[in-house]
Amino acid sequence: MAINAGADALGLVARMPSGPGPIADELIASIAAMVPPPVSTFLLTSETRAADIADHIGATNPTTVQIVSHIDPAESLRLARLAPHVRRVQVIHVEGEDALDLIPRYSPHVHAFLLDSGRPGAVVPELGGTGRAHDWAISARFVQASKRPVFLAGGLNPSNVGDAIRQVRPYALDLCSGVRSDGVLDQEKLASFVEAVRIADAATSPT
Numbered sequence: 001m002a003i004n005a006g007a008d009a010l011g012l013v014a015r016m017p018s019g020p021g022p023i024a025d026e027l028i029a030s031i032a033a034m035v036p037p038p039v040s041t042f043l044l045t046s047e048t049r050a051a052d053i054a055d056h057i058g059a060t061n062p063t064t065v066q067i068v069s070h071i072d073p074a075e076s077l078r079l080a081r082l083a084p085h086v087r088r089v090q091v092i093h094v095e096g097e098d099a100l101d102l103i104p105r106y107s108p109h110v111h112a113f114l115l116d117s118g119r120p121g122a123v124v125p126e127l128g129g130t131g132r133a134h135d136w137a138i139s140a141r142f143v144q145a146s147k148r149p150v151f152l153a154g155g156l157n158p159s160n161v162g163d164a165i166r167q168v169r170p171y172a173l174d175l176c177s178g179v180r181s182d183g184v185l186d187q188e189k190l191a192s193f194v195e196a197v198r199i200a201d202a203a204t205s206p207t
């Protein structure tokens with residue numbers, strides 16, 4: 001459904017401490033194997049050590065790994081050496097201006113950033129899929145400061161995505177809760193979201 005609606009990538013959520021979307025690694029591997037080549041497959045991993053992330057990649061074979069924890073940048077460097085064939089996207093949970101300090105720590109080792117609204121330090125860590133937006137003013141500053149492409153995520157839905165694009169000007173968008181009903185992907189919400197993105201894109205793209 002997401003590919004038919006025009007998605008460029010599918011997020012495949014592996015085991016997580018919380019959130020609505022985890023599926024088994026075996027299912028992730030079989031989806032990654034059948035997705036047509038123009039569409040990217042993003043493995044969302046909560047692993048934090050390079051060796052464990054590389055094993056997770058090996059078990060599932062995605063085109064891209066989305067690292068949803070703020071891992072030690074030394075592990076980020078190690079992963080770049082262990083898995084140079086896979087695109088690496090580092091998630092930054094925007095809880096305040098400190099998020100900007102993380103740009104130079106990860107930039108040398110990753111292909112892109114993804115800004116989300118988790119609370120990694122919560123008693124039960126939230127690493128995404130929260131349905132909450134964060135402070136887009138900080139995200140806009142992050143986009144301006146980063147030499148790497150920046151995805152925006154966190155509470156995006158058909159009603160707010162136009163404002164998000166206008167304020168933040170991200171490279172791309174990622175979402176989960178905002179296009180689901182009763183936990184399942186909702187075709188109407190998906191179509192409304194894609195249409196809202198198309199309108200905002202047309203209004204903000206240089207002519």
Ligand SMILES: O=C(O)c1ccccc1N[C@@H]1O[C@H](COP(=O)(O)O)[C@@H](O)[C@H]1O
Nearest residue numbers: 019020021127128129131154155176177
């Ligand atoms: O969807 C999940 O269950 C999930 C769990 C843990 C980490 C990430 C998860 N999903 C990703 O979270 C963001 C934003 O989600 P939402 O739109 O705020 O619900 C998105 O990148 C999902 O792929």
